[in-house]
Amino acid sequence: MVSIVTAARDLGRLRDISRVLVRHGFGEVVQRLGARRREPAADASEEADLAAPTPEESAQGEAEARQSPRAVRVRRVLEDLGPSFVKLGQMASTRPDLVPEDVIAELRKLQDSVPPVPFDQVRAQLERSLGAAVSDVYEAFDERPLAAASIAQVHRARLRTAEAPAEVVVKVQRPGIATTIASDLDLLHTLAALLERAVPESRIYSPVGLVQQFDRAITAELDFATEAENGVRFGQAFAGFAGVHFPHVYREASSKQILTLEFLPGCKIDQAVAAGHDGKRLARVALDVIVKMIFEDGFFHADPHPGNVLVLGTRDAPVIGMIDLGMVGRLSPRMRDLTVDMMVGAVRKDYEGIADAMYQLGTPTRKIDMEAYRAEVALLAEKYLGKKLKDIELSAMIRDLVQGATKYGLEIPPDFLLVGKALMTVEGVGKVLDPELDVYEEAKPHFLEILRRRYSPERIGNELLRRLEKLTGVSYDIPQQLQEVLDDLRRGRLVVRTEDTAAAFDADRLGRRVLMGLLVGSLVLGGSWLTAARFEVSGALLLLLALVLIVAHALADAYRAFRRRR
DSSP, X not given: OHHHHHHHHHHHHHHHHHHHHHHTTOHHHHHHHTHHHHSOOSSHHHHHHHHSOOHHHHHHHHHHHHHSOHHHHXXXXXXXXXXXXHHHHHHHTTOTTTSOHHHHHHHTTOOOBOOOOOHHHHHHHHHHHHSSOHXXXXXXXXXXXXXXXXXXXXXXXXXXXXXXXXXXXXXXXXTTHHHHHHHHHXXXXXXXXXXXXXXXXXXXXXXXXXXXXXXXXXXXXTOHHHHHHHHHHXXXXXXXXXXXXXXXXXXXXXXXXXXXXXXXXXXXXXXXXXXXXOHHHHHHHHHHHHHIIIIIISEEESOOOGGGEEEEEOSSSEEEEEOOOSSEEEXXXXXXXXXXXXXXXXXXXXXXXXXXXXHHHSEESSOOOHHHHXXXXXXXXXXXXXXXXXXXXXHHHHHXXXXXXXXXXXXXXXXXXXHHHHHHHHHHHHHHHOTTOOHHHHHHHHHHHHXXXXXXXXXXXXXXXXXXXXXXXXXXXXXXXXHHHHXXXXXXXXXXXXXXXXXXXXXXXXXXXXXXXXXXXXXXXXXXXXXXXXXXXXXXXXHHXXXXXXXXXXXXXXXXXXXXXX
């Protein structure tokens, strides 16, 4: 019974998706997906109505396709389809390697604000998740939300603690949102696979890979315990940094669906500037925070847009407060070093250094012509590195380098793409606060400090010790493995297998040539005998057939050799 209800619900959702696509001028996509043929119906008379749009919707879609750019129509489709699809669009806006620039610009406009959940439902969610009455946990709780988004909404409250009541904000997951997103994810996986099969040109955007990445990201975002852990880790990393503050997490009043955080009495960046804060100082503090996160810690806020940044402190000593820590990026020590190498190469205008760092960051999906790739990187980087440092758009340079790498078959890790998104956001806000902001100049001390640490005697000593430990392990394993080989040799059990990948091809080619030689030879002998016996027409036909076979064999052999070289 449950499966029937689920199938009926998914069928209705597919019908909604089809109609939204048609309404915004993507009727051809629906036709190519074959939605009408794939959707079951209660009877034949309902089949067309389940999937097919009305004539009015078709006419509206054709009109919008003529009047609105493709990127605008993509954004409107996602907005009409609801929270899960809006989140997917927001994530896709971080993939310049897959999504065209005009579409990315539109996807950045997506907002996931939705009507708030009634407080009765919020209260039920709180008491179910925390296992206690709201009044037992909170001394006061504001029923009016501070903000409402697709996954959660935020309320002000006063938390009961052992010392004294604490002013907090409570992030409450929308009831039923996990089930809704799980259902949408199933449909998205199905649609992505269907799209790649039915519309081959869509494979360049990797719909299946994009949905898989979105699945991992949204699943992590639904678990507020992960966001709590992120907040604790950020607080520890910036314990001695006076320019930033992360809200304290109250674990006793938090769960997978509820997150209780310290209330930060700050204001938005534009409000702070209007109140008299120095925009230049704020821009530099924000840049210092992000650069430290990315290039020193390798653990960074992946969505530092103005709505997630508050200004605390005084005008003389401003403090950046960072909230909404659900989306984070991680760089391994190796990725961090390669990213710094790329930045240092940009400062030194070392095009080969940039190309080599990008190559080591990525994963080759095919044979790469390194000379051509280095030339491409030089061409892309020249338009940025020929400018003054303060005029360089660091985020745009990273975006173009990622697109160039993708063009040559390098798959760049998603976390590095999040670096570009974070830098792009902070750089955009920084340039508004201070048009003279010199990103490279501000980041240079951090890069120098990272290089100093990389080549410090302590780190070199640790690397040598680590390699020595590996060498010790190898020296322990080798005698035992050598003894096993000698023992197999003594007992006659040692077998050496070799594989010649060209042998099968050569044997096949030899067999075809022998067969063709026998066949052509027989035709030539038969044709010659018939001609000598004055059966000129029959003899000529056999000889002509022998010639045709020889030419066909030569052409086929040349084609197979060409395919093999590719």
